[in-house]
Amino acid sequence: MKIVIVGGGAGGLELATALGRKLGRKKKAEIVLIDRNQTHIWKPLLHEVASGSLDADLDAVSYRAHAHKNHYEFKLGTLGAVERDRKVILLDAFVDEEGEEILPQREEHYDYLVLAIGSVSNDFGVEGVAQNCIFLDSPTQARRFHQRLVDRFIRLNLELTEGKADRKLRVAIIGAGATGVELSAELYKAQEWFSSYGLGNITPEHMQVSLIEAGPRLLPALNDRISSGAHQELVKLGVSVRVNTAIVSAEPRRLITKEGEEIPADLMVWAAGVKAPEFLTGIEGLENNRANQILVEPTLQAKGDPDIFALGDCAGCPITTPDGQQRWVPPRAQSAHQMASTIEHNLCAIIKGKSLAEFQYKDLGSLVSLSQYTAFGRLMGGLARGGLSLEGKVARMAYVSLYRMHQVAIYGWSRTAVVALADKINHFIRPRFKLH
Ligand SMILES: Cc1cc2nc3c(=O)[nH]c(=O)nc-3n(C[C@H](O)[C@H](O)[C@H](O)COP(=O)(O)OP(=O)(O)OC[C@H]3O[C@@H](n4cnc5c(N)ncnc54)[C@H](O)[C@@H]3O)c2cc1C
Structure with a gap:
């Protein structure tokens, strides 16, 4: 069985890692991760890359090296189209900065496809x-x-x-x-x-x-x-x-x-809002909402095709809020993370011939960091039943721990501890800001 995941972001990379370790290592399934970039940066850090407080070259994860360690295959490519009748995706030709073609247009066959390509900014048609x-x-x-x-x-x-x-x-x-x-x-x-x-x-x-x-x-x-x-x-x-x-x-x-x-x-x-990439509305037989997201069943299988799953910002998953309102699962890293876990479970269930689980979104709260000045947030669930408001250093620590949890999902606990230590050392030996 071949599982192809397109998009190695907050959700896709966690899913490829988990499936590689569970299925790829024992050769129970072939796991392929496709991304248009060669390295992964956790998207919630992009504003830090923009300001210079984070050096993307130091923090980026090389997909190839990570795939080698975690028993999945990485392929460089940009998804252009999905041909559901042939169970094939089309990857655009890959050209370098000088316009030279490095890889031709290609096809990739799948048995199960996971769309995890995230979102793009929505300019709402505002001129210029x-x-x-x-x-x-x-x-x-x-x-x-x-x-x-x-x-x-x-x-x-x-x-x-x-x-x-x-x-x-x-x-x-x-x-x-x-x-x-x-x-x-x-x-x-x-x-x-x-x-x-x-x-x-x-x-x-x-x-x-x-x-x-x-x-x-x-x-x-x-x-x-x-x-x-x-x-x-x-x-x-x-x-x-x-x-x-x-x-x-x-x-x-x-x-x-x-x-x-x-x-x-x-x-x-x-930075006024996001939508899923436009071309997702052109996949015949699948349905989309106004934000171009692929509509999914509670199992996160696309409506109209049980062999395609969607997660994260590109998945349109309806939820009912505690006050009874109908909403979409919000486009956030915690949603992508939680959806990756459900899809991991469901793909393993398919292999074992068991029934699939339904996705339950758990709002774990929100944290906003104002650089190193302060942070604000509210944690939900667990010990914080009813919600726990945080501010200042504690909120900042909770904010940093969100990234550490993503690192735990892709590196494991011990390597994350080493990475955290390396970050502390870099803090002393390198400039605090990227200056070029
Ligand atoms: C500056 C910023 C700050 C944020 N802060 C927070 C925060 O504090 N908390 C929070 O919960 N959320 C935050 N978010 C939102 C969060 O980053 C996203 O909700 C989350 O990353 C979505 O995960 P994903 O896996 O769906 O997509 P992404 O993480 O965006 O990953 C998508 C992947 O798909 C790849 N890709 C895209 N198109 C193609 C294609 N056609 N072919 C091949 N590969 C493709 C991309 O290269 C990328 O690797 C922030 C977002 C931004 C931009």
Whole structure:
């Protein structure tokens, strides 16, 4: 039996690891993981890659090396189409940065297919966003933002040296969900580090971060307490928080609001929501919701094809909230993690001829980190029955532990302990910020 998982992200890599160890090692099934990148970075860290507080080159997991250790096969490729009648997926030709073809267009046969390709930013059709704003959907985009940030800081420092005291770096972030809020704080930390690493003319007053939200408050998915706590902390840092402000167009170096106001910006980041990739709506016989997600049964098998599973941001899985409302499982790392566990269980059950389990989403709470300044959160379930609010260092520790849990899923406990130790050592011997 051949199980093909497309997308080695928060959910897909955990699933490939678990199935490789359980089935691949004993040759009970052939496990193939396909990703368009050669390395894995846990997506919730992308804003740290963008600011420079995380060096993606140090933290990335090489799929090939990881596959070798965990008894699955890795293939580099970008999923272009699924032909369900032939049980085949089509991978686009792989070209390098110079446009040279490295791998031709290929086909990959599957017995069971798991779609785990995540999501992309949703620009909601707002004019000029695709051309003028940066998205944080992939490590490449996060690195690109970081490079621009470094270049702008270097130029700003020179301008201030030349006596142009009125110069500022203006960054506009559209969307005050976790990504926008966390990135805003990270940018002030970046400014502090760049100032101490030789660009000493730049002070917090030379940076203007505008966080723009169409709704009435920050972090709309989280409770009022976390939202207002984060709001106050960001204002203290110097962020200009603008709620009830809808952007209707993005132009080079400026945004236009619904009321016709211009917001000038040197860098513009669009973080106003996500949707599943468009091409998922073209798989014949499968159904999609408005966010392009593949609709799934409670077993996480696609509606219309029991041999295809979907997980994480690209899966449309309905849930009923405790107050009786119908919602989709939210696009979060904990959802992808939980779905990966259910699919692992169900694929093993198929091999053993047992019945499949239904997915139960457990909201374990939310944590938002404002760089190294502070963090806010609420934990649910377990000891925190009814919810436990966290703030400051404890919340920050809980936030860091989420990544450690992902590392445990892909490395195991002992290697994660070694990686954590290596991180501590790097903390002392390497610059605290990526400076190039
Ligand atoms: C900056 C940022 C901060 C976030 N913070 C949090 C947080 O604090 N907590 C939280 O719960 N969630 C957070 N999220 C959301 C979380 O990252 C996602 O919900 C989660 O990563 C989804 O997991 P996934 O496995 O569905 O997809 P992903 O982790 O996005 O993985 C998708 C994988 O598919 C690959 N891929 C995509 N398209 C193709 C293709 N066509 N062919 C082959 N491979 C493909 C990608 O390279 C990637 O490896 C954050 C997201 C961002 C961007």
